[in-house]
Amino acid sequence: MSDQDKKSHDSKVDEATGVETTGHSWDGIEELNNPLPRWWLWTLYASIIWAIGYTIAYPAWPMISGATTGVLGWSTRGEVAKDIAAHDAKNDGLVRELLAADLAGLAPEDDLHRYAVSRGGAVFRAQCSQCHGSGAAGAKGYPNLLDDDWLWGGDVENIALTVKHGIRNDTDDDARYSEMPAFGEMLDDDEVTDVVEYVVSLSSTDFDELVALKGKTVFADNCSSCHGANAEGDREIGAPDLGDAIWLYGGDRASLEHTVRYARFGVMPAWGQRLSDEDVRAVSIYVHSLGGGE
């Protein structure tokens, strides 16, 4: 096309703005031609080239079974693995200290104690909160770990032992084990009612004295061997203190009667088989730090 042709093209100029039109017209509405700067176009081309390079370098194109992996071999999973590895490397010293430490001797202001509490908190929320609750307040049948009442001992070593081997499970030979008989087969109905009234009397002021007195004899004959002569419990065998204000399965008469007749058998897995030693130690320190630790 010659220059002559270019000049001859009938570009119209809009009167109101003094701007040349593109020649496009829709129902008499004309499009003004305010040309973009050319470098703007270059940035478009540059970003197209960048995008092509990017899809070659990084995972991008969907295929039948998965996407292209990209020549750099980058993946989000790989990044996470790297982050975790870097994190583990950074904590390596603390982990070794934790494995060697005397758990009872850690003071709360120690860095190691702080590390154990935050690591243990993460373990607790992932592994323990399903039964004991995210706030460790427990539920019926699952002990509250915030209070000062411990079935198997509340110092950090005993907690660690419980976490590692569990309770009444059949997967760990060292699991803490005890079993309350179902007294419904051994006592008649009156005796059950009597002993329940006696247990109620230990922590309440609202009870029938005569019935409780009869129950006291039943208790001495059947229960005191495990729960103690004064119903103070025995941590060696996980027998609860029946005189305190804390009830794992409920302290009302109906719950107590159910417990006496059919017994209870709470089970906890042996976490030593699933968690690393450092995690067991960390979560034990965490539980100990919650407020009830002895």
Next chain:
Amino acid sequence: MTTTPPPQLYAPREPIFPRRVTGVFRRFKWAILIFTLGIYYLMPWIRWDRGPHLPDQAVLVDIASRRFYFFWIEIWPHEFYFVAGLLIMAGLGLFLFTSALGRVWCGYACPQTVWTDLFILVERWIEGDRNARVRLHNAKWTARKWRLSITKWAAWLAISVATGGAWVFYFADAPTLLVDLFTFTAHPVAYGTVAFLTATTFVFGGFMREQICIYMCPWPRIQAAMMDSDTITVAYRDWRGEPRGKGNLRKRDRAAAEKAEREAQAAGPGQQARYKATPYPNAPIQLSSGSATIAAPVQEHGDCIDCMACVNVCPMGIDIRDGQQMECITCALCIDACDDVMAKIGKPRGLIDYLALSDEPAERAGEAPKSVWHHILRPRTILYTALWSLIGVGLVYALFIRSDIELTVSPVRNPTFVVQSDGSIRNIYDVRLRNKLGEDRLIHLGLTSEATLGMELQGRNGELDVLVPADTTILQRVYVTATPQSAAATEHSTDLRLWVEDALSGERAGRATSFNGREK
């Protein structure tokens, strides 16, 4: 067959060669340039003693330790509302200045303007003024052109590196980082930041210049919403300048006018046509009766001699005489250029001037315009000023009531309370103790309540004093216990206040919270 070529949808950048200009506004702009660049480059090097535990840099954004230091003020992350407040004030300040004085930010203080000004100055020192630069631009690539261009680019690059370099000093101890940068031991992020800002400064200041303002910056488009006809802005008094004309054109027209006058007089008094001067020549020429005999109307010229000085000095490459334009950053250099010319031809200054467009009718009629304050003081500027001051006063107040010892209390509500074996009720509180001082402090914790409540700190063996290290927040778990059957243990909720006291200064801070009992 004739085909119409498609219109060009893309245009190359028109090179702009602003001419050197002198005058009031140019001097003011140089002063602002020196002031702002001085602050930018020197600020990180000012030292400020804060004691042995804290950095001694006056202005420091310490991202790693999450602290912002500004001379005597130290901002912690939870006090970020100060930064938010300052940003809101900056926004309102911009609204205020724009509605009162148009795009003064763009014309004087915007980094794009300041650095472009500096780059153009360097360009002029190396390549000469406008005419020399135009010649050089159009010349072939000779050894001289290469030498000048490379010198110019090297100077720009040096400024750019210094600009990018200065930025990172705000985020780390400047002297240490400077040594690290030159010994190649600084963090890669520092080098990356320097490289990025060097590149943007070099490209934006050297090559993009007005393209940034016209095509990339949203501000020129937003500003229209803040301006109205009372806004004082840079404008051309076309009622005084038009019709414009160069010197020889003026001579010719004046000769024609005189000739017409003579002819009219020769034709007799009855046929006389007289040009009657009006204060502003653009007003319609009034002719007395008998004008029909005048062949062509005669026009008096305005003050504009069409010397193009205003266009030649414009860094945006526009003609202010075309009226208000989005491209105009109101840098006022055209005012200086035009005033210079007006002085030379013996006309009053201000053909191009800061003026409010609402004054046009009055000025056309030869009346005095309203005063500057009359334009500036109007509801929207007063509102902006009021809001701006309100936030400013609020921030200053907040700054002065800050205490150096603070606590926050998060009651543990999972569970809401714990029953102990003796039947007492325990509530747990996570208390964060904050020592904002540059030295370790022994902080005493206390509890105030109408009910009888016992208090114990986790892991402190009955002590109620906690040593909080300098510039640190520590988490302390607090147990509050109500004995069995006491009021607090049986009621739904009991108010209490946890407080801290600095054992040394006696400074106190407290937080109200509540104690949950058994009652639902």
